[in-house]
Amino acid sequence: MSRDTAIDTVTAYFDQGAFKSELADLVTYRTESQKEGTGPELTRYLAEAMQPRLARMGFACEIIANPDPRGGPLLIGERHEGDDLPTILTYGHGDVIRAQEGMWREGLAPFELIEEGDRLYGRGSADNKGQHLINIAALETVLKVRGNLGFNTRIVLEMSEEVGSSGLAEVFHTYKDRLVADVLIASDGPRLQPEVPTVFMGSRGGVTFDLALTLREGAHHSGNWGGLLADPAMIMAHALASITDVRGQIQIPEWRPDSLTDAVRAALDGLPVTGGNGPSVDEDWGEESLTPAERVYGWNSFAVLAMTSGVPEAPVNAISASARATCQLRYVVGTDPADILPALRRHLDQHGFDAVEIVPHDRGFFAATRLDPSHPWVKFVTGSIERTAGQPPHVLPNLAGSLPNDSFADILGLPTVWVPHSYRGCSQHAPDEHVLKSLSRDALRVMAGLFWDVGAGGTPG
Numbered sequence: 001m002s003r004d005t006a007i008d009t010v011t012a013y014f015d016q017g018a019f020k021s022e023l024a025d026l027v028t029y030r031t032e033s034q035k036e037g038t039g040p041e042l043t044r045y046l047a048e049a050m051q052p053r054l055a056r057m058g059f060a061c062e063i064i065a066n067p068d069p070r071g072g073p074l075l076i077g078e079r080h081e082g083d084d085l086p087t088i089l090t091y092g093h094g095d096v097i098r099a100q101e102g103m104w105r106e107g108l109a110p111f112e113l114i115e116e117g118d119r120l121y122g123r124g125s126a127d128n129k130g131q132h133l134i135n136i137a138a139l140e141t142v143l144k145v146r147g148n149l150g151f152n153t154r155i156v157l158e159m160s161e162e163v164g165s166s167g168l169a170e171v172f173h174t175y176k177d178r179l180v181a182d183v184l185i186a187s188d189g190p191r192l193q194p195e196v197p198t199v200f201m202g203s204r205g206g207v208t209f210d211l212a213l214t215l216r217e218g219a220h221h222s223g224n225w226g227g228l229l230a231d232p233a234m235i236m237a238h239a240l241a242s243i244t245d246v247r248g249q250i251q252i253p254e255w256r257p258d259s260l261t262d263a264v265r266a267a268l269d270g271l272p273v274t275g276g277n278g279p280s281v282d283e284d285w286g287e288e289s290l291t292p293a294e295r296v297y298g299w300n301s302f303a304v305l306a307m308t309s310g311v312p313e314a315p316v317n318a319i320s321a322s323a324r325a326t327c328q329l330r331y332v333v334g335t336d337p338a339d340i341l342p343a344l345r346r347h348l349d350q351h352g353f354d355a356v357e358i359v360p361h362d363r364g365f366f367a368a369t370r371l372d373p374s375h376p377w378v379k380f381v382t383g384s385i386e387r388t389a390g391q392p393p394h395v396l397p398n399l400a401g402s403l404p405n406d407s408f409a410d411i412l413g414l415p416t417v418w419v420p421h422s423y424r425g426c427s428q429h430a431p432d433e434h435v436l437k438s439l440s441r442d443a444l445r446v447m448a449g450l451f452w453d454v455g456a457g458g459t460p461g
Contacts, residue, residue: 001145001146001147003452003456006142006146010138010141010444010445010447010448013444014437014441014444019133019134019137020113020115020437022133025049026045026049026129026130026133027111027112027113027122027125029049029094029111030111031045031095032095032096032099033096033097033159033161033162034097034162034163038072042094042095046073046074046075049094051075053136057079057143058143059078060078060079061076062076063075067167068166068167068170070163070166071158071160071166071168072160073159074159074167074171075155075156076154076155076156076175076178076179077154077155077157078152078155078178079149079152079153080152081148081149081150081152086183087152087180088153088154088181088183088184088451089153089155089181089183089186090153090184090185090186091132091156091158091186092128092129092135093128093157093158093160093161094158094159095158095159095160095162095163096124096127097123097127097429099111099123103431104121105432109122110122110123110433111123118436118437119435120435121432121433122434123433124433125434127188127426127428127429128161128187128188130422131421132187135447138444138448138450139153141444142452145452146452146455148455150454150457151459154178164365165407169406172407172408176411176412179412181414182377182414182415183414183416183460184408184414185418185454187419187420187443188403189203189399189401189418189420189422190420190424190428191421191423191439192271192272192396193272193394194425194436194439195438195442196391196394197391197446198393198395199419200395200396200399200418200420201369201370201371201372201396201397201417202333202369202371202397203366203369204398204399204400205337205366206328206365207329207337208327208365209328209341209358209359209360210326210327210358210359210361211236211358212323212324212359213236213239213323213324213357214322215230215321216229216321219310219318219320219321222319226319232321232322233309233320233323235355236309236323238353239351240304240307242347242348242353247284248285248301248302249287250287250301252344252347254335254340255300255329255340256300257298257300258334259298259332259334259335260290260294260298260332263374264397267373268293268294268298269291271394271396272293286301297332297396297397297398297400299332300329300330300335301329301330303327305327306326307323307324308324308325330400332370333369333398335368337367341358344358366402367410368398369405369406369409370397371409373397377459378415380458381417381450382395384449387449389445389446393419419443419446419447421435421440422435422439
């Protein structure tokens with residue numbers, strides 16, 4: 001049997017409808033980790049949909065209760081073929097964000113897989129059920145064709161990624177000896193363009209917090225008190241405006257990273273940031289001296305996610321008592337995460353906004369990570385992908401979004417290589433989430449080829 005046989009076999013798996021059928025089953029699990037009371041469903045996904053399948057592949061599996069009460073269970077599995085073989089760790093998450101039922105386009109439903117043209121709609125189809133299904137199916141195919149994998153495999157499936165991977169770091173510290181590997185090869189996030197495979201080696205970190213200002217109790221008539229009472233909304237607007245300039249360039253020195261090196265610039269040169277049915281890029285927004293790719297993959301960005309003062313849906317003629325804004329900094333390696341909020345505090349105080357309170361969110365978030373694009377495992381993975389796809393993949397030092405790569409890189413000490421199987425227009429974290437059939441078929445072929453190559457020898461030491 002050959003590499004081509006494995007790729008043909010996994011292609012037939014898709015073409016004969018098995019991928020669609022199996023994804024449809026996974027989508028029916030209502031694994032909304034952000035919703036209270038879903039613990040039994042999170043466990044059921046691992047116990048019914050994942051563990052029996054992995055056991056048939058020869059994995060010894062254990063479902064572990066999350067030590068963090070905010071998080072769902074985790075599954076750790078291992079298939080061991082030989083002490084002298086390389087060990088691959090892979091990962092996926094079966095939890096999804098809130099279904100947003102009633103907000104999907106007519107004819108669609110979050111927990112039913114619906115096919116329209118090249119799209120398969122359903123919550124979790126892109127993030128992340130479809131992605132870890134592709135990798136498991138590719139492993140199954142190599143095992144079927146070769147009779148063995150030719151390497152050892154460990155897998156982690158968590159049910160808390162959408163709530164900041166609560167408990168994942170603690171589990172990794174506790175079970176570190178069961179997660180020893182040579183490399184993490186996993187899938188999450190989008191390709192830059194649907195038709196071109198992407199590889200990334202880390203992610204931006206994120207810190208979310210509220211800015212809050214309360215000046216008095218209760219609102220007061222804007223006619224009787226206008227010009228006499230300070231307006232918290234106006235003060236909040238000026239406080240927010242001090243953080244960036246008019247085009248969104250960050251004005252807090254500690255929030256401006258020092259890691260956009262010539263090597264990172266070279267890796268980002270020419271990478272696309274448009275396409276995939278996303279919105280057009282605002283060329284006059286963000287750091288003026290940087291290219292669009294450098295802004296989103298090599299730099300920090302500040303965003304106001306929501307803000308309120310008064311009652312927007314039913315305004316009255318009154319000066320409100322308070323204002324609140326939910327804010328987020330996405331940051332790259334080269335930013336001190338411990339100093340993000342202290343630096344903001346110093347900045348606000350220096351600009352006369354000492355009354356504005358910083359309220360950190362208690363939900364965990366992920367730290368920034370990045371692996372050098374010249375790492376041997378990156379070269380191995382990209383070489384395999386190019387052999388299958390007939391074109392070189394896009395290579396990112398880090399994803400623009402965030403995921404729990406810090407647990408793999410910092411706790412387990414692994415080189416981390418991510419091969420995403422979605423695209424940027426997939427409506428991830430929104431109504432009408434979907435995967436592309438054409439991309440999924442291509443991803444199955446890419447991963448079958450990659451896992452075949454790992455088992456064929458010649459992997460980095």
